[in-house]
Amino acid sequence: MNWKVLGAGFLVVAPLVVVLASGFGRDPKALPNVMEGREAPSFSLTDLDGQPVRLAELRGKPVVLNFWASWCTPCAYEHPELLAAAQRWAPQGVAFYGVVYGDTEEAARGFLKRRGSAYPNLLDLDQRVAIDYGVAGVPETYVIDRQGRIARKFVGPVSAKALSDVLGSL
Amino acid sequence: MTLCLALLGAAFAQDPVVDPGGTTVQGEPALIEVAGEADNSAGVGFPPDGPPVTDEATLEARTYALSKGMRCPVCQGLSVADSGAEAAVAMKARTRELVGLGYSDAQIVDYFVGRYGTWVLLEPPAEGVNNLIFLGPLALVALGGLAWWSSVKRGKDPVAPPAPATKTEGDDPYTRRVLDELER
Numbered sequence: 001m002n003w004k005v006l007g008a009g010f011l012v013v014a015p016l017v018v019v020l021a022s023g024f025g026r027d028p029k030a031l032p033n034v035m036e037g038r039e040a041p042s043f044s045l046t047d048l049d050g051q052p053v054r055l056a057e058l059r060g061k062p063v064v065l066n067f068w069a070s071w072c073t074p075c076a077y078e079h080p081e082l083l084a085a086a087q088r089w090a091p092q093g094v095a096f097y098g099v100v101y102g103d104t105e106e107a108a109r110g111f112l113k114r115r116g117s118a119y120p121n122l123l124d125l126d127q128r129v130a131i132d133y134g135v136a137g138v139p140e141t142y143v144i145d146r147q148g149r150i151a152r153k154f155v156g157p158v159s160a161k162a163l164s165d166v167l168g169s170l
Numbered sequence: 171m172t173l174c175l176a177l178l179g180a181a182f183a184q185d186p187v188v189d190p191g192g193t194t195v196q197g198e199p200a201l202i203e204v205a206g207e208a209d210n211s212a213g214v215g216f217p218p219d220g221p222p223v224t225d226e227a228t229l230e231a232r233t234y235a236l237s238k239g240m241r242c243p244v245c246q247g248l249s250v251a252d253s254g255a256e257a258a259v260a261m262k263a264r265t266r267e268l269v270g271l272g273y274s275d276a277q278i279v280d281y282f283v284g285r286y287g288t289w290v291l292l293e294p295p296a297e298g299v300n301n302l303i304f305l306g307p308l309a310l311v312a313l314g315g316l317a318w319w320s321s322v323k324r325g326k327d328p329v330a331p332p333a334p335a336t337k338t339e340g341d342d343p344y345t346r347r348v349l350d351e352l353e354r
Binding site: 031032033034035038039041042043102126127128129130131132133134136137 | 214
């Protein structure tokens with residue numbers, strides 16, 4: 001047995017194994033979550049009823065911001081969860097807003113008509129606010145605390161329970 | 171703020187979709203009052219370094235250069251400049267908007283990295299663990315050179331085997347037979 005060759009082989013193989021294990025061990029499509037704990041980017045949008053909404057005016061209460069689109073299946077899936085969470089938390093002073101992402105106004109209206117709505121939905125048709133928040137796809141849900149910081153970012157469909165856990169801790 | 175809006179209006183004068191009902195006069199930016207539409211730098215979180223940029227060629231060139239270095243969040247393998255995906259188009263528009271507002275290239279990169287992480291950069295920055303990518307090959311070349319040098323120092327031709335065949339030649343009846351066959 002040639003121990004030198006064996007040792008050299010190990011030196012070459014071991015780092016490769018480490019690199020491959022860490023590389024294949026994670027989802028290459030997952031974006032890093034860099035927004036949590038940072039100040040929520042301010043925005044000023046109008047909702048489907050034409051009412052202007054400014055984040056700055058919501059300071060002092062927790063805000064739930066859900067980016068969605070009518071063409072997005074997981075959004076339809078999580079919609080009842082959001083309605084349930086809004087029903088529970090809106091009376092306690094939590095402001096819920098939907099943000100329509102990469103969609104048309106009519107399609108968004110149709111979605112809400114079919115599936116029900118419990119809170120205002122803001123139009124961000126050029127996706128400017130979505131980019132300010134670092135949205136890479138829908139659905140994404142941001143929970144903003146009373147001080148205007150992003151307390152939690154959910155990527156993908158969110159459950160009423162997960163939202164309640166975060167809102168209860170604010 | 172109104173100045174910013176006006177300049178932005180001028181910057182987007184060729185794009186009828188982005189200009190929400192405001193009238194822009196070429197050469198003389200009109201003051202647009204858009205209800206519900208606030209300061210365009212608002213979502214950035216920091217003020218621009220330089221004065222607003224209105225020159226079309228500069229806007230285009232800088233937007234292209236910046237978006238060429240960014241990775242499209244939905245199509246992943248493509249740069250923002252090369253992708254036609256809606257999200258990439260929106261990122262390009264935002265980049266152009268920020269260039270127009272006077273943000274420097276470094277500030278715009280900071281803005282996107284602040285939102286999407288260094289993930290958004292097609293060329294990872296040389297810092298932390300990433301240094302391995304940049305320094306690894308150099309280290310390997312250095313190691314190889316060292317190994318080569320030490321083997322050269324040890325002997326003139328270290329790769330050549332000590333030629334054991336010459337020693338056993340003739341000793342072994344089998345080898346002798348083979349050699350006899352070869353010489354025939």
